[in-house]
Amino acid sequence: MIGDAHDEAEAARERMLREQTDDGEIISHAEYTKRSRRAFLSFAGLGIAGYIGFNRLQNQEENESIPRFVRAGLDWNQSVWDRVQRDGARARTFSLDDREELRINGRHGLEDEAGDLIEVTDDEAANWEIAVTSRSGDTIDPIPLASITSDFEVQELVCEHKCIEGWANIVHWTGVRLSDVLDRYAPDELSSEWAVLRTPPGDDVRRDYSAAIDNYTVRHAQTLLAWRLNGEPLTAGHGSPIRLVTPFKYGIKQIKRVGSIEFTDDRPTDYWTERGYDLHSGF
Structure with missing residues (x-):
């Protein structure tokens, strides 16, 4: 009970x-x-x-290494950004006191077969030239590095360098406007829809690297060919002797060690687009 x-x-x-x-x-x-x-x-x-x-x-048919449906989504994203881009827009800049060390991330096109960084000697830098190909496929006179560093108005840009992996650093670049250089050496190509920049080929290079950028980015006043980072000459890991800088694209588009530029009005591809990434890769 x-x-x-x-x-x-x-x-x-x-x-x-x-x-x-x-x-x-x-x-x-x-x-x-x-x-x-x-x-x-x-x-x-x-x-x-x-x-x-x-x-x-x-299992859909692939378009540049990813399913067609996914690529269509990336292309739609690019079309949105193409519509919102406007002349005169500027990315945010910072003071020199804000600058940080930029990590080395990405060595594609900079390594030899053993995986070691390829150093560019002073003699090689003194004779460095960027090969140029027009949208019609013709070879244009190359752009000497000596001219880039001495014949144009030098620009100082302190901006945020963003990686597609999610991190960012505020860094100080010294260089010249890409559009100024092209206006002298390839004026007829400034109206091309795209420019594809590549690292130099060579028997000792493990693989070439390429980055395609749209006309808006090519012509923008904050898109530079830079040879100094935080006041110091570029190191091999950061793309010596000359690299591309733009605050409107992720780091995968800011190609290190520019060896050539090709212009085209057709939709191009590049290293990371062929591996499933967004061709635009900007913000």
Whole structure:
């Protein structure tokens, strides 16, 4: 009897606690089992549908190394940015006191077959030239590095360098406007829809690297060919002797060690686009 009374008291206490803490209805064990089974079947159905849908997307015909559906989304994103770009817009700049050390991230086109950084000697830098190909495929006179560093108005730019991996550093660049250089050496190509910049080829280079940038970025006043970082000459890891800088693109577009520029009005590809990334890669 004592045991039964104890059990009844515990049951009453449990009911009271449920009433105080649970706004939902109290259901029987049989109803709970029924609802649990229904919920399990519903979630299982959603999971199977999601799996089938994901596999269909993955098995779609590829466009530049990713499913056509995904590439269409990236192209739509690019079309949005193309519409919002406007003349006269400027990226935010900072003071010299804000500058930080820029990590070395990405060595594509800078390494030899053994994976070691290829250093550019002073003699090589003194004779460095950027090869130029017109949109019609003709070779244009190359652009001497000596001319880049001496014949144009020098620009100082303190901006945020953003990596597609999610990190950013505020850094100080010294260089000249890409548009100024092209206006002298390839004026007819300044109206091209795209420019594809590449690292120099060579037997000792493990792989070439390329970056395609749109006409808006090519012509922008904050797009530079730079040879100094935070007041010091570029190192091999940062693209000596000359690299591209633009605050409107992620680091994968700011190609290090520019060896050539090709112009085109057709939609191009480049190193990372061929590996599934966004051709625009900007913000």
